[in-house]
Amino acid sequence: MSKVEQQPAGQRVQEQAPIRLLQSEDQAIAVARDIAREIAEIAADTRQNGQLPWRQAQLLSESGLTAIGVPKAFGGLGASVQTIVETVRLISVADGGVGQLLQIHNVMLRGIFSGYADEIRDRLIRDVLAGKRFGNALAEVGGKNKFALKTRVERRADGKLILNGSKFYSTGAYLAEWISLTAASDDGGAGVLLNRNTKGLTLVDDWEAFGQKNSVSGTVIFDNIELDEGFVSPRKGPMKRTGLTFPQILHAAIDTGIAEGALSAAVDYLNHNARPWVESTVExxxxxxHIIKQIGEYAVALRGAQSLLRDAARVFDQHELDPDNKALQDELILSVATARAHSDAASLKISSDIFSLLGASSSLSKWNLDRFWRNARVHTTHDPIRWRLHHVGNYYLNGVDPGEYTAILNAKETQGATRPAQ
Incomplete structure (x- = not known):
């Protein structure tokens, strides 16, 4: 049964212990490894299946990991993309759904550094440094495509901006302090930031998928919300060509983490619970x-995904230093697409196929080993790999500049897709 939070929803957010201010990128990675162990213990416990990940989200905040993306100029660590990717990967080894909470927080955090006044940005940064998290409310259901937004910002007769509509796939929003959303308006698309205590905001825990349950990607409802215009950012100009590479590389980090978690769990089961097949003559x-060979194949698939992920993150940091370099833009899009394709394949292959080695007993619910496949199968539907492969193939075969669906989004905006029909 779905759980609904009528405001003030903030009362449900747990009080947090003092937040760590991480001093180095090495420390951030070490801390991610540490809290991943506790998250992994929770994920393996079948009694936790279907429970909201309050404790896991609290660990992300208290550890300081949710603040590492804040630039040094604003009091944060200013972590590289390589480090942010690695922390998301490590958390996803433990639980892909919790990794997605961290993924979407980092994506939404980057959005506050453009389009908002300094005082709004600074308030949000203070909250992030205090351990507050971002969730998102971008996608909707029922429209012709993902760009056909029904959620709208309109100006009332008294001059107030009013928000109405609803969103689904609202990753992390149910547990977050701030919700970042997109809406249509008479003037085109706009970004909006809402605090969870906003009057007229309802959060619904209705994410009923068979996997990625801890991403809490359910419904958010906006009912005649009066907006503070400082928290509304009208879309100005086209989205940059590489605008989706950051969420994309973090999705690859999630899938690579799930693949590693599945392989690690399989190895542990083989060493402690599995019996050799009667024809094998081994103890x-x-x-x-045959098992050794197959584990080798899994490990090669995993290592390939890990290497490609690291390479894409390295290219990303180079791109950050020279964002207008067309060759670097091309290489970033291609390398992230490649990492996504390999992480997708590795997570699905390993998480599904391990049961052929572990035996029938490994399918018993008490082992909870199906959680890796469930998470991989659901998460890899997020953005079709066939289109990442299309862009790579079109580049190599026909010399077409590699792209993402930012180009489609920009075209839809130019055509007035986020404005009312005339």
Whole structure:
């Protein structure tokens, strides 16, 4: 049964312990490894299945990981993309859904540094440094495509901006302090930031998918919300060509993490619970030559995904230093698409196929090993890999500049897709 939060919803957000201010990127990675162990213990416990990840989200904040993307000039660590990617990957080894909470927080955090007045930005930064998190409310259901937004900002007769509509796939919003959303208006698309205590905002825990349950990607409803115009950012000009590479590389980090978690769990089961097949003549399942070979294949798939992810993150940091370099833009789009394709394949292959080695007993609910496949199968539907492959193939075959669907979004905006029909 879905759980609904009528405001003030903020009363449900747990009080947090003092937030750590991480001093280095190495420390951030070490901390991610540490809290991933606790998150992994929670994820493995079947009693936690279907429970809201309050504790896991609290760990992300208290550890300081949610603040590492704040630039040094604003009091944060100013972590590189390489480090942010690695922290999301490490958390996803433990639980892909919790990794997605961190992923979307980092994506939404980057959005506050453009389009908002300094005082709004500074308030949001203070909240992030205090451990507050961002969730999103971007996608809707029922429209012709993902750009056909029904959620609208309109100016009332008294001059007030009013928000009405609803969103689904609102990752992390149910647990977040700030919700970042997109809406249509008479003047085109706009970004809006809402605090969870905003009057007229309803958060619904109705994410009923069979996987990625801890992403809490349910419904958010906006009912005649009076907006503070300082928290509304009209879309000005086209989205930059590489605008989706940051969320995309973090999605690759999630899938790479899920693949590693599945392989690690399989190895542990083989060493401690599996029996060798009767024809093998060995004493332990881990000594079966066919199992050894297959684990080697999984490891090669995983290592390939990890290497491509690291390479894409390295290219991303180069791009950040020279964002107008066309060759670097091309390489970033291609490398992120490649990382996504390999992480997609590795997570699905390993998480699904391990049961052929572990035996029928491994399918018992008490082991909870299906959580990796459930998370991989749901998360990899997020953005079709076939279109990432299309752009790569079109570049190599026909010399067409690689792109993302930012080009489609910009075209839709130019055509007035976010404005009312005439």
């Amino acid at each position: 332990q399942a881990s000594q079966e030559p």
